[in-house]
Amino acid sequence: MEGEKESVRMRVFRAGSCQQLFYRYQDLAPQLxxxxxxxxxxxxxxxxxxxxxxxxxxxxxxxxIAQVFSEDGDGHMTLxxxxxxxxxxxxxxxxxxxAYYAFKIYDFNNDDYICAWDLEQTVTKLTRxxxxxxxxxxxxxxxxxxxxxxxxxxxxxxxxxxMILRAPDFLRFTDSVKFPPFFHL
Amino acid sequence: MRPKRKRTRDVINEDDPEPEPEDEETRKxxxxxxxxxxxxxxxxxxxxxxxxxxxxxxxxxxxxQMIATVKCKPWKMEKKIEKWAKFLRDFENFKAACVPxxxxxxxxxxxxxxxxxxxxxxxxxxxxxxxxxxILTFSLIMLPEYLWGLPYGSLPRKTVPRAxxxxxxxxxxxxxxxxxxxxxxxxxxxxDNKRTIGWMNFRLPLSYFLVGxxxxxxxxxxxxxxxxxxxxxDGGGDDNTFNFSWKVFTSWDYLIGNPETADNKFNSIxxxxxxxxxxxRAAQVEENIHLIRFxxxxxxxxxxxxxxxxxxxxxxxxxxxxEFAQQDPDTLGWWExxxxxxxxxxxxxFCPTLFDLFxxxxxxxxxxxxKWLLGRIFALLLGNLYVFILALMDEINNKIEExxxxxxxxxxxxxxxxxxxxxxxxxNTTGPPFFVHxxxxxxxxxxxxxxxxxxxxxxxxxxxxxxxTILIGDFLRACFVRFCNYCWxxxxxxxxxxxxxxxxxxNVLALIFNQGMIWMxxxxxxxxxxxxxxxxxxxMYFQCWAVMCCNVPEARVFKASRSNNFYLGMLLLILFLSTxxxxxxxxxxxxxxxxxxxxxxxxxxxxxxxxxxxxxxxxMAKILRQLSNPGLVIxxxxxxxxxxxxxxxxxxxxxxxxxxxxxxxxxxxxxVML
Numbered sequence: 001m002e003g004e005k006e007s008v009r010m011r012v013f014r015a016g017s018c019q020q021l022f023y024r025y026q027d028l029a030p031q032l033x034x035x036x037x038x039x040x041x042x043x044x045x046x047x048x049x050x051x052x053x054x055x056x057x058x059x060x061x062x063x064x065i066a067q068v069f070s071e072d073g074d075g076h077m078t079l080x081x082x083x084x085x086x087x088x089x090x091x092x093x094x095x096x097x098x099a100y101y102a103f104k105i106y107d108f109n110n111d112d113y114i115c116a117w118d119l120e121q122t123v124t125k126l127t128r129x130x131x132x133x134x135x136x137x138x139x140x141x142x143x144x145x146x147x148x149x150x151x152x153x154x155x156x157x158x159x160x161x162x163m164i165l166r167a168p169d170f171l172r173f174t175d176s177v178k179f180p181p182f183f184h185l
Numbered sequence: 186m187r188p189k190r191k192r193t194r195d196v197i198n199e200d201d202p203e204p205e206p207e208d209e210e211t212r213k214x215x216x217x218x219x220x221x222x223x224x225x226x227x228x229x230x231x232x233x234x235x236x237x238x239x240x241x242x243x244x245x246x247x248x249x250q251m252i253a254t255v256k257c258k259p260w261k262m263e264k265k266i267e268k269w270a271k272f273l274r275d276f277e278n279f280k281a282a283c284v285p286x287x288x289x290x291x292x293x294x295x296x297x298x299x300x301x302x303x304x305x306x307x308x309x310x311x312x313x314x315x316x317x318x319x320i321l322t323f324s325l326i327m328l329p330e331y332l333w334g335l336p337y338g339s340l341p342r343k344t345v346p347r348a349x350x351x352x353x354x355x356x357x358x359x360x361x362x363x364x365x366x367x368x369x370x371x372x373x374x375x376x377d378n379k380r381t382i383g384w385m386n387f388r389l390p391l392s393y394f395l396v397g398x399x400x401x402x403x404x405x406x407x408x409x410x411x412x413x414x415x416x417x418x419d420g421g422g423d424d425n426t427f428n429f430s431w432k433v434f435t436s437w438d439y440l441i442g443n444p445e446t447a448d449n450k451f452n453s454i455x456x457x458x459x460x461x462x463x464x465x466r467a468a469q470v471e472e473n474i475h476l477i478r479f480x481x482x483x484x485x486x487x488x489x490x491x492x493x494x495x496x497x498x499x500x501x502x503x504x505x506x507x508e509f510a511q512q513d514p515d516t517l518g519w520w521e522x523x524x525x526x527x528x529x530x531x532x533x534x535f536c537p538t539l540f541d542l543f544x545x546x547x548x549x550x551x552x553x554x555x556k557w558l559l560g561r562i563f564a565l566l567l568g569n570l571y572v573f574i575l576a577l578m579d580e581i582n583n584k585i586e587e588x589x590x591x592x593x594x595x596x597x598x599x600x601x602x603x604x605x606x607x608x609x610x611x612x613n614t615t616g617p618p619f620f621v622h623x624x625x626x627x628x629x630x631x632x633x634x635x636x637x638x639x640x641x642x643x644x645x646x647x648x649x650x651x652x653x654t655i656l657i658g659d660f661l662r663a664c665f666v667r668f669c670n671y672c673w674x675x676x677x678x679x680x681x682x683x684x685x686x687x688x689x690x691x692n693v694l695a696l697i698f699n700q701g702m703i704w705m706x707x708x709x710x711x712x713x714x715x716x717x718x719x720x721x722x723x724x725m726y727f728q729c730w731a732v733m734c735c736n737v738p739e740a741r742v743f744k745a746s747r748s749n750n751f752y753l754g755m756l757l758l759i760l761f762l763s764t765x766x767x768x769x770x771x772x773x774x775x776x777x778x779x780x781x782x783x784x785x786x787x788x789x790x791x792x793x794x795x796x797x798x799x800x801x802x803x804x805m806a807k808i809l810r811q812l813s814n815p816g817l818v819i820x821x822x823x824x825x826x827x828x829x830x831x832x833x834x835x836x837x838x839x840x841x842x843x844x845x846x847x848x849x850x851x852x853x854x855x856x857v858m859l
Contacts, residue, residue: 058447060437106434122433127455135462142429142465160434167431 047075060125115154295449319714333383341626371712374634374780390782584632631780640706663735
C-alpha cells in the first residue's frame with residue numbers, strides 16, 4: 001500500500017497540483033501553517049478546519065475520512081496527511097488503493113473488521129437517522145449475508161475488497177475527487 | 186511522535202554555494218529525500234559524520250540534476266499529455282453541464298424515487314431524438330424550400346383556392362390546419378417537384394425522400410443503441426449478489442459539494458433503501474395459490490371484455506365519421522367533426538384506470554403488476570392506432586379515386602379556358618397573354634397533405650387532452666382536497682379522493698404512442714418533428730411542475746430502472762409498426778399528380794432512379810440495376826440468414842433482421858431502387 005501511495009503522490013506532483021494543494025492547506029489555517037515549508041515545521045491543522053472544506057463539509061463520512069488519513073487517528077492532519085487524502089480520493093489512485101482506504105473509513109472502531117456495529121453507524125450516517133431501527137438492522141443483516149465470505153459475522157478486508165471491486169457504482173466512487181472543480185490543472 | 190533529527194541542511198558548511206532557488210517540485214523531492222534519510226537514520230542512533238555528509242551532498246546534487254533533466258524534454262511531452270487530458274476532462278464536464286433539466290430531475294428523484302424520475306429521463310431522451318429529427322427535416326426540407334423554392338402564390342399547389350380564400354386566415358381554420366397553414370412548408374403538398382431549386386441546384390425531391398428514410402434509419406439506430414447500452418446496465422443491475430452491500434458502501438456521491446444537493450442525495454438514498462426493503466419483504470410473503478389463480482383468470486377475462494368493448498367503440502365511431510363525411514360539413518357540430526379523435530383520446534384516458542382496478546384482483550408484485558398493466562394499455566393503444574390507420578387507408582383510397590375524376594375534369598376545364606381565351610383574342614391580335622391566377626386552378630385532392638393533417642390534428646388534440654387531464658385531474662383535485670378538507674365530513678387527504686399519484690405507466694405509453702404518430706406522420710408533414718419538440722419542451726416544464734405541486738409519491742415504491750429495456754422494447758415495436766404503413770404508402774401508392782415533390786412520378790421512390798440517371802455516371806446505374814436482380818437478392822438473403830445464426834448479440838440480430846426484411850421487401854416489389 002505504501003508503494004502505491006508513493007506512486008500516486010508522484011503522479012500528483014507531476015500533474016502540478018501539489019502547489020495548489022499546499023495553498024489550500026495553508027488557506028485553512030494561515031496563522032498556523034507557514035508559507036515557507038523549508039524548515040519542515042511539525043504543523044497539524046485541527047479537524048474542525050479540515051471538516052469545513054467545501055469538498056468534505058456535506059460528506060457524512062468526513063470525520064472518518066479525516067481520522068483515517070490523519071497522523072494519530074484523531075482527525076488533525078499534517079500537510080503529508082492532507083496530500084495523501086487528496087491523492088487517494090483523486091481519479092489518479094488505483095481501485096485497490098481506494099478499496100483499502102474505503103475499508104478503513106467504514107471501520108468505525110478501527111479493529112480491522114467491519115462488524116455489525118460499524119454497519120449500523122454507516123447506514124445511520126447515510127440516511128441521517130431517517131430509517132427505523134428495525135429497517136437498519138435488516139439492512140445490516142442483509143449486508144453480512146451477502147458479503148461475509150468466511151461467516152464470522154463481520155467483514156474482513158478480503159470480503160470487502162471482493163465485494164466492492166465488483167460494484168458498478170464503485171467506478172463513480174473511484175473518481176470521487178475531480179481536480180478541475182477545485183483546482184486548475 | 187517521530188524522533189527529532191538534526192536536519193542535513195544545518196550541517197552543511199557556510200562556505201558552500203547558496204542552493205539555487207527551487208520550485209515546489211524540487212523542494213518536495215528534497216523533503217522526501219530528507220524524510221527517507223530520517224527513517225533510515227532512525228535505526229542508527231549516531232551523528233552524521235564528514236564522509237556521510239559528502240555522500241549526502243553528492244546524492245542531493247544528483248537528485249537535483251535528475252529533477253532538472255526530468256523537467257526538460259520528457260517533461261514537455263508530459264505537460265502536453267497532461268494538457269490534453271485536462272482539455273478532455275473539461276470537455277466532459279462541459280458536456281455534462283450541457284445536459285438540460287438535470288437539477289429538476291434530481292429534485293424529483295429525491296422526492297418521488299427512481300421510478301418517477303425514470304419517466305422524466307425517458308422524456309428527456311425522446312426530446313434529444315426528436316431534436317435530431319427536427320434538425321434534419323428543418324434544415325434539409327423546410328429551409329431550402331422556404332429560401333430557394335417559389336414563393337406563396339406562384340403555383341396552384343402553393344395558393345389557397347379561390348373558394349377558401351375568404352376564410353383562409355381565420356383562427357378556426359388555422360387551428361384545423363386548413364387554409365394558410367395547409368398551403369405552407371408545413372405540409373407535403375406545398376413542395377414543388379422541380380428536380381433542382383435555387384442557385385446551388387439543391388435537389389429537393391431527392392432530399393425529401395432521403396431525409397424521410399434517414400429519419401427512420403436514425404430512429405432505429407438510436408433505439409437499438411439505447412437498448413444495448415441498457416442490456417449492459419441490466420446485466421450489472423440484475424446482479425443481485427451484493428445488492429444491499431453496494432447500496433451501503435457506494436451510494437454516497439463523494440463529489441457532492443453543496444448542501445442542497447447533499448439533501449437531495451440523502452433523501453434519494455433513504456428512498457432507495459426503503460424500496461429495497463419493501464422488495465425484500467415482499468419476496469418473503471407466502472401465497473394461497475388456487476384463489477390467486479382464479480382471481481387472475483377473472484381479471485384477465487375483464488380485461489379482454491374491456492379491450493373488445495374499446496375496439497367496437499372505435500369501429501362504430503369510424504363508421505359514423507364516414508357517414509358524417511358524406512354530409513354537408515356546415516350541418517355538423519364540433520362534437521361530430523371531432524368525434525373520432527375524442528373517442529380515441531377518452532378511451533386512452535379511462536381504460537387504463539379500469540385496468541388498474543382489475544389489477545387489484547391479481548395481487549402481483551408491484552413490478553410484475555406494472556408490466557401487465559403496461560402490456561394491456563399497449564394492446565389497447567395499438568388497437569386504437571391500427572383502427573385509425575385502417576380508417577385513414579380508406580380515406581386515401583377514396584381520394585385516389587377522386588383524383589382520377591379531377592384529372593379528367595381538368596383537361597375539360599383547360600380546353601374551356603383556352604377556347605375562352607382564343608375567343609377574347611378574336612378581336613385584337615395583341616392582347617394580354619394567357620394567364621390563369623393560381624387560385625382559380627381546380628385542384629386534385631392531395632391525399633398526402635390529408636394524411637399529414639390528420640396526424641398533426643391528432644397530435645395537437647392529444648397534447649390538449651393530456652394538459653387538460655393534468656389540470657383537472659391533478660391540479661383541481663389537489664386544490665379541492667387541500668382547501669375543502671376543512672369543511673368536509675371525512676378526511677379528504679387520507680381517504681377518497683386524496684392527491685393523485687403520478688401514473689408512470691400511462692404517461693410512458695402516451696409518450697411512446699405519440700412518438701409513433703410522429704414517425705408515421707413526419708414524411709407527410711415535415712413540420713411534425715418541430716411541433717413535437719415544442720410539445721416535449723412544454724411537457725417537461727408542465728409535468729415537472731404538476732408532479733412537484735399536485736402529486737404524492739406512490740405508496741408502493743419500487744425500482745423501475747430494470748424496466749427501462751421494457752419501455753425501449755415497446756418503443757422499438759412501435760417504431761417498427763409505425764414505419765410499416767409509411768413504407769407501404771411510399772412503395773405502393775401513386776403520388777398525387779399536382780402536389781408535393783413527387784408529383785408526376787409513378788411511384789415516390791422513382792426519384793432515386795432519376796437521380797442515378799442524371800447525376801451519376803452511367804456505369805454506376807448499370808451496376809445497381811444488376812443488384813436488383815432477384816437471384817442476387819436471394820443469395821444476399823441466404824448469407825444474412827447464415828450470419829444471423831452466428832450472431833449472439835441481440836442488437837446485431839435485430840439490425841440484421843431489419844436488413845433482411847428490407848431485402849425481402851426489395852425482391853418482392855422489384856424495381857424499388859430502379
